[in-house]
Each structure stands twice: as C-alpha cells, then as structure tokens.
Amino acid sequence: MNAVQPIVHIVDDDAAYLRATTRLLLASGFAVQGYASANEFLAREAGSQPGCVVVDLQMPGLSGLDLQERLARSANPMPVVFLTGQGDIASSVRAMRAGAEDFLEKRAPLDELLDAVRRALTRGEQEQALRGRQLELEQRIESLSAREREVLEHVLRGRLNKQIAGDLGINERTVKLHRTSIMTKMKVRAVAELARLVQEIGERKSGAGS
Template sequence: MNESPRVHLVDDDESFLNALSRLLRLEGLETRAFISATALLGSLGPASRGCVVADLEMPGMTGFELQERLAAAPAPMPILFLTGYGDIPASVRAMRHGAIDFLEKRAPKEELMRSIRVALERGDQEFERRGRLRDLDQRFGRLTPRELEVLQHVVVGRMNKEIAAALSINERTVKLHRTAITRKVGVHSSAQLATLSKEIGLFGNEPTLTA
C-alpha cells in the first residue's frame, strides 16, 4: 500500500536533473525527476514518501513557493534546496521555513549525500508519525461526545468521583465511560491518554512536531 521512499528532484535545467538523478540512482536511491514545481505537486499523493531536492531559482513557481505548497500538501516532505550560488538572506529564509539544508549545486558529493540521507530519514520519521497520528485520529474519532467530556477531565488527572460531580452524573456511569475510552483508544492509564490526546491536539493543543 505504501510507496517506497523516493528522492523527488525538481530543476528547470534538464541537464542538471539528469546528472543528479544518475548519481543518486548509482548511490542506490530511488529518484523521480520533475522539470517544474507544478509537475511535482501534481504527482504527489497521500502515500508519497521521501524528500524533495529542489532548485531554489526556477521560473514559474520558485523554490520557496514550492516549500509553502508542500507544507500544505497531503503528504508533506522535507525539502532540500540547491542553488546556483549561496545567497545568505535566501538561505536564512529557507532554513527558517524548515528546509533541511541549503546547498550549492556544486557542493561536495559527501555533503550532498549526507543532506539527502538526513532528509530521507526525516521524511521517513515524518511519514511514520503521520501514520501514527492518522491511527490515533481514527481511534479518538470513535469516542462519543459524552466520552470526550469525560476524557477531558481524565487527562487533567481528576478522580472518578470528581468527574461525576462535575458532570452531575453517577460515578458508576463515569466508570463505564472510562472502560469504553480504554477499549476504543487501546490505552488504559490516564497519563498515556493525556500524552496521546495532546499529541493529536485534541483539546486545543497543536500537534507538536518531533524535531
């Protein structure tokens, strides 16, 4: 079901694109080459995984625009920028927006490969985390509104009696709800429940990116 991790190459210069694909293939990586950012975005699906290596200066959609669009895509991937020559403000901007690295086109091969591998690794982590979050989403999604109300109290560490009083229900009913939550989510301890619900941002907390 899942695709294998790939290096997605984007450059308007076909010659460079070919050379880099050739090298990465020989390094044992799977690559897909795109002549423009639009072409890449059009080919990405939720199951796409890997990383993107893009030319920063391209006609049409530039590298930065690609970066923004990629972040909003169904399958966000780490991006590594290549540029004709290092331009500090551009690199700062790229890094601030979470680019893996910012390399010159003629950077040493070792450095390039290291950065690509880091990006792939991060892509994998990202992919897995995304899978896990999707799974958690599914599990928490099965909870009824009443169960969610109960859970909200559980994650802040309240006792059953306190919850019953707060919700003006029977303590026994609270226990039944907690059993249902444990069954649906698959976690028993209230500490674990708290961690998971925080991870998917259930009660106003943004999902934290694993850095």
C-alpha cells in the same frame, strides 16, 4: 512485509543537470523521480510515500522557495534540499528558516549532496511517523461519544464513579460502562496511562499550532 522505499524527487529546469543528478542518485541506490518544473512536481499523483525534494532555487514560474511553501501546506510535506548555481545568502537564510534540510551550490562535491539527501530522507521518515502517531491519537479521541468525553474529564480529575454519577446525573453502573468503553477506545488499561495519553495529545496539538 517490506518497507516502502522513500523517493528522492529532483526538480530542476536544467534538463542536463536533472539527468546527470538523477543518474548519480540512482547509481547510489536511491529511488529517484525527476521533474522539469515545480508545477510538474505539484501535478504528480501525490501519495503518502516518504521521501525528500531536491530542488533548484531559481526556476521559471514557481521558484524553489515557492515550492517549499506549497509543500509545507500539503498533506505529505517532505524535507527540502536546495541547489543553486549562484550563492544567495538572503535566499539561503529564508530557506533554512522555513525548515530546509540543506542549501548547496550545484558545484558542491557529490558526497555533500548524498549526505544531505540521506539526512533529508531520515528526517522525512521520522516526521511522517510523528504525523501518523498524531492522526492515530486524534482518531482515538474522536471515537469517544459526547458523554464519554464528559466522563473522561471527570476521570482525569480523579473523581470516583459515584461522584461522576452524581455530577452527571446518571447511575453508577452507566459510569462504569462509559469508563470501560473509554479505556477500550483509547487502547489503554490504566487511568495513569490514559492521563499520559491525553497529555501527549495536548502537547502534540500545542506543538502543531506553534
């Protein structure tokens, strides 16, 4: 099964520059889609396909910075490479602080643009993989019943089946059944592996909230 080719989305209200940049990137082996405005890009049928966005800083309506903010809040955020016809230090700083992959002048050599696009695509695929991993882990936790979560807490504290049964007011056989179900749903074979997985979920949630 072939991997899905990531797409370079180019957003620029300068029709001539949009055509020229699209041709250059296509000739360099990238899959490319062009848009004349940020609104046109946002109105596309967005999916989960990996990619990056190459966007003009200054455009009528939504600016490149506005688009960057919208992307960050979307279900499939992608790295952004900014292009500008005029040097703007304040905008550059704002864009980079918000996570832009690069900030280039439109007069920059083609090699610089190609390098920025390659880095953005690599980063985009890595970040998408991390989001997929996080979603999978969350789904495993959510598949546990309320009682199984209670048992899980006691298991992680190192409690024995007999102790858990006493704490929860259930028989030991029921505890064993819950433990088996927990290990199956969490896709682990040992308590140590279960503990590492729960720790990873907690760390990812903390990272996402920071």
